[in-house]
Amino acid sequence: MSHDRRESGFKRRTRVSDARSTLLDAVSPHDRTESVSLPSADGRVVAEPIDAPAPVPSYERAAMDGYAVRAEDTFGASSRSPVVLQTAGEDETVEPGDVAAIGPGEAARVHTGSAVPEGADAVLMVEQAETVGDEIEAFDAVAVGENVGDIGEDVAAGQRLFDSGHTLRPSDLGLLKSVGIDSLPVYERPTVAVIPTGEELVQSDPGPGEVIETNGLTVSRLVERWGGEARYRDVVTDDEDALAAAIERDLDADIVVTTGGSSVGERDLLPEVVAEIGEVLVHGVALKPGHPVCLGRAGDTPVVSLPGYPVACIVNAAQFLRPAQKRVGGTTAVPFPTRRARLARKVPSEPGTRTFARVSIEDADDGLSTGESDTDATDGGDADVDLPVATPTRASGSGILSSVALADGWVVVPEPREGLEAGAAVDVQLWEVTP
Structure with missing residues (x-):
């Protein structure tokens, strides 16, 4: 990254779907497996096909x-x-x-x-x-x-129960127990090193000009919720040598994630560091909030550099880190569940940019469904009546962490749209509900 680029900013931003595909092309599933007991298998990813060894029932x-x-x-x-x-x-x-x-x-x-x-x-x-x-x-x-x-009315002997890559649910464990399986092979949890960066960050008692570190904590907990094992590292200051050493220390992890320092300012050193020790695949995505995300790799290890603003950090973690982590772990990221609602007021958006608008929902007692995270979640249909109300918690401000913490989800405004009008029927992605 040159000094001129720092002065001119991002001349080109990659579409979200293209950036995600580029990152996933650089990610390979690991082949590490382990055998776990049935009670410990909830949420784990099946490592090989599982067939029923016995019928259920085994008698009439x-x-x-x-x-x-x-x-x-x-x-x-x-x-x-x-x-x-x-x-x-x-x-x-x-x-x-x-x-x-x-x-x-x-x-x-x-x-x-x-x-x-x-x-x-x-x-x-x-x-x-x-x-x-x-x-x-x-x-x-x-x-x-x-x-x-009849014998085998529920499950036939030899019936395929689960293919490799299936994420086990509690009901699946009951089925496996019913056919006599008490342990099974699963993929090891992906290891994700989470490295917060920034010379202004402290863990507590901030003085003038200092900021409490939150991004690393948030991302490390998301990694765990999404089925991985997080290495939550200490803060690394804005120094190229220190940043390079921190990333290289964790190249034995399946993914390295950094927070902060990913833009084009004088202290945004991570794109340069990643380019020096590896390769930058994407820098700058047509996404709001959080376009300064940097996606790269060092050797065979993907490196995801998330923006430092808390909301931008979370949005990008959901859009890029989550699918990459799922692929490393032998499965794919399922779509976020959605809830149909009607916008209380207009949500602005820049054409050509995918916008994630945080909203809170009132009277949202029904309407839960699943939906693709990349699709246009609005149709303004007149048939949607008596919908709960989705109120934007903040139309802008990627540094306002409370706008996410106090929200129920976000509404995705796709690239071709220039915002959404008040009263539009929308699908709110409940991004914290599904692993």
């Missing part, structure tokens, strides 16, 4: 409380003319599921989920029968297979 099971019968023994039964069956076992006190087999003209009490005795091929619902001594009166006929769950 009753789908209703009632009586296991041979269907042909109930033919002709009605409320006026019940069919009389004998209780299988010694007497009517035999516990449901204790009878191993029934013969012609017999019935055995079963509960939902219990095994159907050998010889039975249907279950008569308890409401359709009555026990009289050691006999059972059937008031309805059942067909073969009625109220009986």
